[in-house]
Amino acid sequence: MAVRVLIVDDHAVVRAGLAMLVDAEDDLQTVGEAGSAREAIFEARSSKPDVVLMDVMMPDQSGIEVLPQVLHEHPGTKVLILSMQDDPRYVREAFEAGASGYVLKEAADAEVVSAIREVAGGGRYVHPELGARLVAAESEERRRAEEDPLSDREREVLRLLALGHTNQEIAKQLYISVRTAETHRAHIMQKLRLSSRAELVRYALGQGLLEEPTES
DSSP states (O other), X not given: OOEEEEEEOSOHHHHHHHHHHHHTSTTEEEXXXXXXXXXXXXXXXXXXXXXXEEESXXXXXXXXXXXXXXXXXXXXXEEEEEEXXXXXXHHHHHHHHTOSEEEXXXXXXXXXXXXXXXXXXXXXXXXXXXXXXXXXXXXXXXXXXXXXXXXXXXXXXXXXXXXXXOHHHHHHHHTOOXXXXXXXXXXXXXXXTOOSHHHHHHHHHHTTTTSOOOOO
């Protein structure tokens, strides 16, 4: 049986081109089209596709935002994101939302067809170059986390703690509650494996957090 494909894109010309591409293959069949996220949900209910070819940028909701709802209603359906966005962050968000693949709109026709077949068969697809950039970005994030596990706000709290401020003073300066300041302090001590204010001050000094910022 042919793989049933629902095409979701807010541009009619793009939908028509994709439908021609899909229907030119003996093992693929277009079973519906939608021009918005809302329409995609209704079309998926009626056409029961094997694969949803979903654009990211749409007028009501993004393809990534509506993806979990489509999968909730149709757990067996695979979603292949079709996007102009080549930023690894979009790829990560798509897969985290439940997508089975991510292909660029500029991809060759053969690549789009191959991607549809791959996800329909239970696999995952991402353009090799984009996949390599995603791996590189994740490696860089891990490296940064290992070098400095604190968030920007935690670094602010750490600097103020090292300067001798109380939780109440920190809360007032950063416009946060005292409880939030206490939580930040606990997280800092836990992440850095510190047990005393003296250790905390030494760490802050080592990181240059107590130096006065130079004016540019």
